[in-house]
Amino acid sequence: MSASKPRVPSGWPPAASGKLVPLFPLPNLFLFPGTVMPLHIFEPRYRQMIEDSLDGPGRLVIGTVLEQYAHELAGTPPVHGVAGLGEIARHERLPDGRFVIMLVGLARVQIREAPSERLYRKVEAVPLTEVQVKAVEEKRLRADLTEAVLARTPDLRANADKLPADMPIGHLADLLLLRMQLPQSAMQPLYSELVVADRARHALDEHQRRPIPAEDAEDGEDAEDKEDES
Secondary structure, three states: OOOOOOOOOOOOOOOOOOEEEEEEEEEOOOOOOOOEEEEEEOOHHHHHHHHHHHOOOOEEEEEEEOHHHHHHOOOOOOEOOEEEEEEEEEEEEOOOOOEEEEEEEEEEEEEEEEOOOOOOEEEEEEEOOOEOOOHHHHHHHHHHHHHHHHHOOHHHHHOHHHOOOOOOHHHHHHHHHHHHOOOHHHHHHHHHOOEHHHHHHHHHHHHHHOOOOHHHHHHHHHHHHHHHHO
16 A cells, blocks of 8 residues: 555554554545544445444554545555544435445554455554644644634634633644645645644634635624624
């Protein structure tokens, strides 16, 4: 499998081997821990994958197809080496054999292609360990990330208490990344960054660089206009 290498802490690779998990390669999609991804499964090989998963642990890996191979989805395109391990939380089997599933992100994993006797591919998946934020940095990063997420999320601006005060910094950074809808070339290295403080800072840099869409900024501007009028 061809994939760019993520920047990881010293001590990689871990000694322990990973578990074999079905691989679902998709273009420009990243499964973040703690998020829910709805998927429509229609290709025969991936229907088989879901059937097998439902008879087992119900877990699969979302592997991001490398950009230059996005046109090879019908084959076996290379995927990025850091992927998202997910678990099927809900599924609906449609009359014609297709599936609609809700996949919950569990962890970032390092993957390596493994032999498969099935129609779909399999990978060896090893959970990745993040380097957490130092206490001296946490308060500032939390404040900056929260401000950035609220700026890009109108629904949360009206109900800021829905953003837990103790949300892990890594999850806050991931939430900001998801709100920006970055191109794959920008998202891929950020998704792979295991040093949480660095991922947070890079996410904030992208936030500063990229204009907030009008539909996201509109509510905040309206509120400010009303205050000015009062």
